[in-house]
Amino acid sequence: xxxxxQSPKYLFRKEGQNVTLSCxxxxxxxxxxxxxxxxxxxxxxxxxxxxVNDFQKGDIAEGYSxxxxxxxxxxLTVTSAQKNPTAFYLxxxxxxxxxxxxxxxxxxxxxxxx
Amino acid sequence: xxxxxxHPSTLSVQEGDSAVIKCTYSDSASNYFPWYxxxxxxxxxxxxxxxxxxxxxxxxxxxxxxxxxxxxxSLHITxxxxxxxAVYFCAAGLRSGGSYIPTFGRGTSLIVHP
Numbered sequence: 248x249x250x251x252x253q254s255p256k257y258l259f260r261k262e263g264q265n266v267t268l269s270c271x272x273x274x275x276x277x278x279x280x281x282x283x284x285x286x287x288x289x290x291x292x293x294x295x296x297x298x299v300n301d302f303q304k305g306d307i308a309e310g311y312s313x314x315x316x317x318x319x320x321x322x323l324t325v326t327s328a329q330k331n332p333t334a335f336y337l338x339x340x341x342x343x344x345x346x347x348x349x350x351x352x353x354x355x356x357x358x359x360x361x
Numbered sequence: 362x363x364x365x366x367x368h369p370s371t372l373s374v375q376e377g378d379s380a381v382i383k384c385t386y387s388d389s390a391s392n393y394f395p396w397y398x399x400x401x402x403x404x405x406x407x408x409x410x411x412x413x414x415x416x417x418x419x420x421x422x423x424x425x426x427x428x429x430x431x432x433x434x435s436l437h438i439t440x441x442x443x444x445x446x447a448v449y450f451c452a453a454g455l456r457s458g459g460s461y462i463p464t465f466g467r468g469t470s471l472i473v474h475p
Contacts, residue, residue, distance in 0.1 A: 280463065287370065289467035290405075290450065297460050305462075337404065339463070347393025347412075347454060347461040352404040 253353030278343030367466025
């Protein structure tokens with residue numbers, strides 16, 4: 248089955264730690280995205296990548312970092328510089344390019360700072 | 362970049378009534394306007410979409426209308442059922458550089474009372 252997979256489903260982080268969220272897709276999509284979901288805030292764009300080895304900051308990139316070494320993978324690191332990291336994180340992918348297409352989402356990772 | 366406003370944030374209806382959710386966007390070059398449904402604890406999934414060269418699209422009980430001049434589009438659900446209860450997100454998007462980057466509204470929590 249083609250799809251997009253995030254892991255882990257739940258993640259707990261101690262203050263001052265960096266954590267990495269995994270996102271893998273086998274849809275052969277060029278574009279991948281990370282969104283943060285907070286109640287009443289919708290889906291806010293953290294980072295996006297239109298092609299391997301290239302990525303751009305979204306609207307709320309501070310305290311986050313990403314890499315895109317393979318087409319299939321787009322991991323997100325939540326660093327200790329992120330002041331309020333507790334949230335639901337969604338990874339998505341699309342075909343990419345100038346013409347919009349359906350976004351496919353992973354099942355999400357719920358990150359909690361303890 | 363794109364700015365997407367969505368209203369209302371919460372919509373409560375009786376089973377069988379119609380529901381309408383409205384979105385506005387800022388970038389006149391946006392070419393693709395999808396709507397996603399997110400059930401509790403699940404990932405967002407596409408329910409209907411419309412392209413900029415079309416004014417209206419229907420799929421059974423749901424329809425989307427687009428007014429390019431006014432830069433707004435709406436989701437219409439007729440004969441609502443309890444299983445329609447979910448959070449609905451609209452999206453638009455066209456960033457600098459010409460790539461389509463999905464930008465979401467804040468979401469509408471639809472509650473259908475039996």
